[in-house]
Amino acid sequence: MSALPAALAANPDLDTWVRIDAAETVTVFTGKAELGQGLVSALARVAADELDVAFGRVRVRTADTDHPLDERVTAGSLSMMSSGSALRQAAAEVRALLFERAAQRLGVPAGDLEVHDGTISAAGASVTYWQLAGGRPLRRRASGAVAPKPAAEHRLVGERAPGRSDLRAIVDGSARFVADLATEGMLHGRVVRAPAPGATLIHAGEGIPGVVRNGSFLGVVAEREEQAVSAAALLRARSRWSAGPPLAGAASPGAWLRSQEDEAFLVLDGRPQGPAIVY
Amino acid sequence: MTTLSDKLEIDVNGSRVLVEADPDTPFLYVLRNDLGLRAAKLGCALEQCRACAVLADGEAVPTCVTPLAAFAGRRVVTLEGLADGERLHRVQQAFLDEEAAQCGYCTAGMIIGAVALLERSPDPSEEEIRTALDPHLCRCGSHWRVIRAVRRAAGMRP
Numbered sequence: 001m002s003a004l005p006a007a008l009a010a011n012p013d014l015d016t017w018v019r020i021d022a023a024e025t026v027t028v029f030t031g032k033a034e035l036g037q038g039l040v041s042a043l044a045r046v047a048a049d050e051l052d053v054a055f056g057r058v059r060v061r062t063a064d065t066d067h068p069l070d071e072r073v074t075a076g077s078l079s080m081m082s083s084g085s086a087l088r089q090a091a092a093e094v095r096a097l098l099f100e101r102a103a104q105r106l107g108v109p110a111g112d113l114e115v116h117d118g119t120i121s122a123a124g125a126s127v128t129y130w131q132l133a134g135g136r137p138l139r140r141r142a143s144g145a146v147a148p149k150p151a152a153e154h155r156l157v158g159e160r161a162p163g164r165s166d167l168r169a170i171v172d173g174s175a176r177f178v179a180d181l182a183t184e185g186m187l188h189g190r191v192v193r194a195p196a197p198g199a200t201l202i203h204a205g206e207g208i209p210g211v212v213r214n215g216s217f218l219g220v221v222a223e224r225e226e227q228a229v230s231a232a233a234l235l236r237a238r239s240r241w242s243a244g245p246p247l248a249g250a251a252s253p254g255a256w257l258r259s260q261e262d263e264a265f266l267v268l269d270g271r272p273q274g275p276a277i278v279y
Numbered sequence: 280m281t282t283l284s285d286k287l288e289i290d291v292n293g294s295r296v297l298v299e300a301d302p303d304t305p306f307l308y309v310l311r312n313d314l315g316l317r318a319a320k321l322g323c324a325l326e327q328c329r330a331c332a333v334l335a336d337g338e339a340v341p342t343c344v345t346p347l348a349a350f351a352g353r354r355v356v357t358l359e360g361l362a363d364g365e366r367l368h369r370v371q372q373a374f375l376d377e378e379a380a381q382c383g384y385c386t387a388g389m390i391i392g393a394v395a396l397l398e399r400s401p402d403p404s405e406e407e408i409r410t411a412l413d414p415h416l417c418r419c420g421s422h423w424r425v426i427r428a429v430r431r432a433a434g435m436r437p
Contacts, residue, residue, distance in 0.1 A: 171380070172358070173357070182309075
């Protein structure tokens with residue numbers, strides 16, 4: 001038994017990480033978003049290696065509010081450390097669970113079974129992951145009782161190919177970022193930021209159409225983007241703010257940063273050896 | 280502010296389109312919002328990052344400040360206009376082969392900048408590539424791969 005990766009301990013239901021699909025594919029889930037860090041391809045490699053299925057069978061579903069897997073923010077180069085290590089452990093436990101079921105089904109000890117691309121076999125008999133669990137929930141919590149494969153047994157992790165699946169859309173211009181989304185009748189907005197953290201709005205500029213104010217939040221909406229841009233510039237010039245509290249350590253930022261509490265932990269073979277951190 | 284009575288004819292990606300917008304509108308907003316060409320990105324809005332670059336008569340130019348009127352009569356090509364159907368332009372293919380992007384926000388501008396460079400200098404030195412793409416900011420740090428991609432594209436048949 002070893003301690004579960006923090007994100008798996010926080011979300012221990014294996015069904016939130018791995019789903020054996022009816023369609024002879026495997027869907028894996030992450031609470032992180034693809035931001036070009038290559039998360040989708042990297043997680044697919046982790047899952048394919050750990051589950052012993054072909055890379056092409058793995059589907060990755062990123063952060064989805066309809067799915068009960070919450071990994072909070074995607075930041076700090078922590079996607080693989082956090083979500084990747086959790087998925088690896090979850091996939092190892094799912095593989096072991098499928099081996100248990102295959103052993104029962106085939107009437108042979110789990111240790112005598114072999115698996116190739118989702119087909120478990122022993123002495124001429126075989127059963128697939130999809131026959132065992134396709135389209136059905138696994139209903140098992142992560143236990144930490146199963147160890148993931150050692151790095152030497154990885155086929156895909158650490159290899160260059162296959163590459164990122166999202167790049168084609170990026171180079172041909174069809175990739176859509178949040179700022180590219182457009183809906184029928186959509187208005188355009190700009191926020192007029194406070195000049196300093198904690199500054200409060202004393203007076204919002206007048207005579208400008210489309211102003212939105214909520215306490216010290218100030219912005220503008222317009223039919224066209226360039227109208228929002230110029231209205232926001234006018235609003236900024238005509239509004240007045242209180243100074244706000246002084247910034248901590250403003251006089252000597254370097255010294256202030258060094259005086260803060262830090263988090264130091266050793267990472268060994270992809271696992272933090274020390275207090276777990278969930279991001 | 281905007282008067283919508285003005286109509287300007289613009290040549291974009293090989294088609295002539297009529298645009299109904301104030302001639303002073305920064306061209307990027309016209310491309311993205313009126314023409315639905317959203318590959319070029321709004322980054323700094325100060326002509327300092329080149330995420331908004333397009334080709335105008337073969338030259339890579341920013342579009343976030345320069346008004347619509349300045350593009351009338353010029354042949355504009357955006358990232359969407361580079362491929363020949365499903366067949367990518369060699370610079371796009373080279374960026375794909377070298378995985379020369381991380382988040383991809385700067386990529387439209389980078390590819391446009393590289394296409395313009397190879398038009399005027401088919402076999403550029405690394406120094407030339409660095410100089411030509413110097414105005415294109417990438418916060419992810421994809422620069423080394425971008426340089427490799429441009430060199431690879433230079434070695435490909437146009």
